[in-house]
Amino acid sequence: MSSSTPDRAASRLAGLARRTGRGLRRHPWLLLGVLLLAAAGIATAMALSYVTSLIPLTPGIGDLRKVQAEQPGVILTADGQPLAVLRRANRQWVPLAEISPHVLDALLATEDQRFYAHHGVDLRRTAAAALHTARGRLQGGSTITQQLARNLFPEEIGRAPTVERKIKEAITALRIEQVYGKDEILEIYLNTVPFLYNAWGIEMAARTYFDKAARELDVLESATLVGMLKGTSYYNPVTNPRRALQRRNIVLAQLDRQGKLQGADLAALQQSPLRLDFERQDEPPGPAPHLSVQLRRWLIEWAERHGRDAYADGLVVRTTIDARAQALAVEAVDRQAARLQKLADAQWNGRTGWRSRADLVAQFIRESAQFQAARAHGLSEQEAIERLRADADFMQALREDKTRLQAGFVAIEPGTGYVRAWVGSRDFALDQFDHVQQARRQPGSTFKPFVYGAAFEQGARPDDRLLDQAVEIQVGTSEVWRPSDMGQPSGEAMTLSDALAFSRNTVTAQLTRLIGPDRVALVARSLGVRDSRLDPVLSLGLGTSPVTLREMVTAYASIANNGQYVPPLVVLRVEDRDGKLLEAFEPAAPEQALLPAANGILLDAMRGVVDRGTGAAIRSRHGLKGDLAGKTGTTQENTDGWFILAHPRLVAGAWVGYNDSRLTMQDAWGQGARSALPMVGDFFQQALKARLLDAKARFPKAPEPSAMEPANSWWGALLTPPRSDPLVVDPGSGAPLDVQALPAPDAAFLPVQRAVVVAPPRSPAAPDPDTRGMGAPPALPIERAIVVAPPRGEAAVVPAMPAVVAPPGW
The missing domain is CATH 1.10.3810.10 (Biosynthetic peptidoglycan transglycosylase-like)
Structure with missing residues (x-):
């Protein structure tokens, strides 16, 4: 190629440019067209680039298909009935x-x-x-x-x-x-x-x-x-x-x-009108709404942990709830609560009811949102109260809300812990508060079996006796606790079995003093009262520490299960939409919470509650037969009514009361035997009629008391070979006394066959032989002792150093 070739090419390009320039000058519209085409091309490219950049930000085909396939989660009873749907x-x-x-x-x-x-x-x-x-x-x-x-x-x-x-x-x-x-x-x-x-x-x-x-x-x-x-x-x-x-x-x-x-x-x-027939379509609460709330929350958390969508993946949760038992429980609570509400309305509508509680009603008004709003608008406290008192609609709504009785009911299968029925309140629409799981109320006498169970585990026998008499127990340096019962003490020696059957506070208080509240709390926790705080004070044995109904029924289920604790179980399995098992839940291994022999004695004593004691209406009014055990409970001034009944295949309990514990029920209908017992009795009556339970079932046979090992038990020392000589112990020092030296006019000497004589407390440095770590003082084995008893008619003062007054036939 010659050197002139590039020069010729450059010359041609320059000529083309000159001719193009002259053409554009003669025809300016061509220039505009070129510019517009160039701008359109650039704009199109930018637009395409912008649209392309948005494509990854929009849902993909997989997301679209998932929408059509979306299937809500379902919670079912054990027999396949829907409890709740997660949408x-x-x-x-x-x-x-x-x-x-x-x-x-x-x-x-x-x-x-x-x-x-x-x-x-x-x-x-x-x-x-x-x-x-x-x-x-x-x-x-x-x-x-x-x-x-x-x-x-x-x-x-x-x-x-x-x-x-x-x-x-x-x-x-x-x-x-x-x-x-x-x-x-x-x-x-x-x-x-x-x-x-x-x-x-x-x-x-x-x-x-x-x-x-x-x-x-x-x-x-x-x-x-x-x-x-x-x-x-x-x-x-x-x-x-x-x-x-x-x-x-x-x-x-x-x-x-x-x-x-x-x-x-x-x-x-x-010209036609709208003709609406409007009604909100709220999600149906289902047969066990309070439990369903917890199960929904549980399933959402479970799904998050396992990379699932509780609302869309069609998860199926199968629970232990029995649809038939649940329906019977709801009906029993509704039926009996409606009856009680009529009595409550009569109580609060009378002259001695709502009107007579002016101070309390004023406090209710102060606690209302309407009162706070009135104060926020500048009214004084008195002006706000007077204005609200004059508002008839407000006062009626306030009274209905405060005086509406509430109830909780739960039934648990001993051995498996399967929860078969759960009723959190009378009406979920009016009260979403769960009185099975959330409410903590004083259990009253339903707590007493833990006292007697602790005593039986330490070697006490059902025919051991304590005096049913007025009791004063020194608490601290200046306070004296005087537990009492509705009636006057009989002054008679009462067996522990009778004391539990007839729910004697005076005897139970003495027994708690002898056992120690720490040990009572330990037994209660072992059996199932594991979520609530139990204050280890002497009144604990009478049920003063608030607990939940679920805990109490769980503990009674342990007693029905030969003293073995099994935690409550609600969820059995989680499946996908095609029925494939994702996770299964089995009953936990049982824990021996109470020695089998002691548990057998306790269970038999609790049989006495329904056979002849405070729960006898289970037999007489509801006609229930078979092997049953239970306990009633009533707290101070009938604030709470309780009853728990154990059947070999199912344990069920109910609580009744007002949400506001400042309101109390009347004696005529508010005691546990008259408020909570009818709910449980009604339920069992219908369950047996429907053949949900076997009327011939029996509790597991417990070993004989002689099989108990009392080596580390201070009460168990009574089971060792007896002494042949009479023994009198000074309750203050624990030292033996010379019977001949005691002044006869000042003391009554009563011969006994068996008695508990407690020695002085061990020194802090002494080793603790008690395997359960409670540090109980040792006991002296005797066959016959002379116990110094107070004169008849006077209160038995239990000093700081425990002394047992237990003459049979007193």
Whole structure:
């Protein structure tokens, strides 16, 4: 190639440039066209780049398919009945074939007439909407598919009127049309669109506004609901009936233009009123709503831990609840509580009731939200109280709320811990507080079996005796505790078995003093009272530490299970939507909480409660037969009523009282034997009649008391070979006394066959032989002793150093 070649090429390019320049100068429109083409190319490239950048931010095909496959979680009873459903929204999915054709016609005529002609985005409609908007008349151009995209993915797409939102909406709509057919899109749309009042989808909307199924909607009702889609709040037929009526008539006009009224008179239809039949469609609470609340929360946490969606993955939770037992429990609580409420209303409506408690009522007023609001508006305390007292509606509502009796009921299967029934309150709609799991109330005498169980474990026998007499126990340096019963003490020596059967506080207080409240608390915790704080004070044995009903029934189930504790179990298994097991839950291994022989003695003593003691109405009034054991409980001034009954196959308990413990029940009906016992008795009566329980079942046979090992028990020393010589012990020093030296006029010497003689406390440095670490003082084995008793009629003063007064036949 010659050296002149590049020069010739450069010369040609320069000539072309000069000719092009002269042409553009002679024809300037060509220059404008070139510039516009270049700008359009750049803009298109930028737009494509922008749209491409938004594609990863929109839902993928997998997300779209998941929406159609979404299936709520379900919680079932042991026999397959639904307890609760976990939905993101209150929705009942219906196929397109079960939706009124009037709804479909109204939807297409109003929202998307070319629905079956486009592929997710209607370019003609979009252009028309843009033109109207440019002229100052804002108009939407979204198709039904675009609206569905916005409804299904509000977070990914958003609702702001921006270009970015419209692009994301269009991309998602195109993807939806790739995945679903047109009828599927209509079905998904109509089942997911919101209609206010927690009503999602056309089925719940039809039930909420017209109390009918979606397939039953007529043309007027269909037009009303479709009209709401333009703005559910603005066209709400409940709060804005005029606007809703106008919007409905616009939809009717659209139907007429499309020829969908089928000869009906448009003018006549538009003159028709709305005719609503409105009722909120709240999620049904189910047969065990208080428990369901806990199970929902549990399933959500379980699903999060296992990478599942509790609302969409179709998880199935199978529980231990027995649907039949649950229904009987609800009926028993409803029936008996209604009877008690009539008595309570009579109590509080009388002159000695609500009106006589002016100070307490004033306190209730001060605690109300209305009082706080009145004070916030500048009223003085007295002015606020007087104004609210004058408000009849407020005072009636306050009295109804405060004097509404509440109850809790739970039934647990001993051996497995399976919870078979759970009633948290009388009515979940009025009281969501769970009186089985959340409420902590004083258990009263239902706590006493733990005292006697501790004594039997330490070697006491059911026929051991303590005096049923007035008792004074020094507490600290200046306080004296005087436990008492409803009636006067008999002054007779009472066996421990009778003391439990007839629920004698005086005897139980003495026994608690001898056993020690620490040991009583330990036995209670071992048996199942494990979540509540138990104060180790002398009054603990009489049930002064608040506990839950679930804990108490669990502990009684341990007693029914030969003294073996098994924690309550509610969830049996979790499955996926196809029935594949994801996780199973088995009963925990039993823990021996009370020695079997001691437990057998305790169980037999608790049989005496229902056979001849405070729970005898179980036999006489409710006619229950078979092997049963239980205990009543009533707290100070009838604040709480309790009863727990143990059957070999099921243990059930009930609590009754007011939510506000400052209110108390009357003696005539508020004691546990008259308030809580009828609920439990009613339940067992119906359960046995329905053959849910075997009337011939027996508790496990306990070993004989001689099989107990008393080596580390201070009471168990009585089981060792006896002494042959009489023994008198000074209750203050624990030293033996010379019988001949005692002045006869000042003391009564009573021969006994068995007695407990407690020596002085061990020194802190001395080794503790007690394997349970309670440090109980040792005992002296005797066959016959002379016990110094107080004169008849005087209170028995139990000094700081325990002394036992236990002459049989006293």
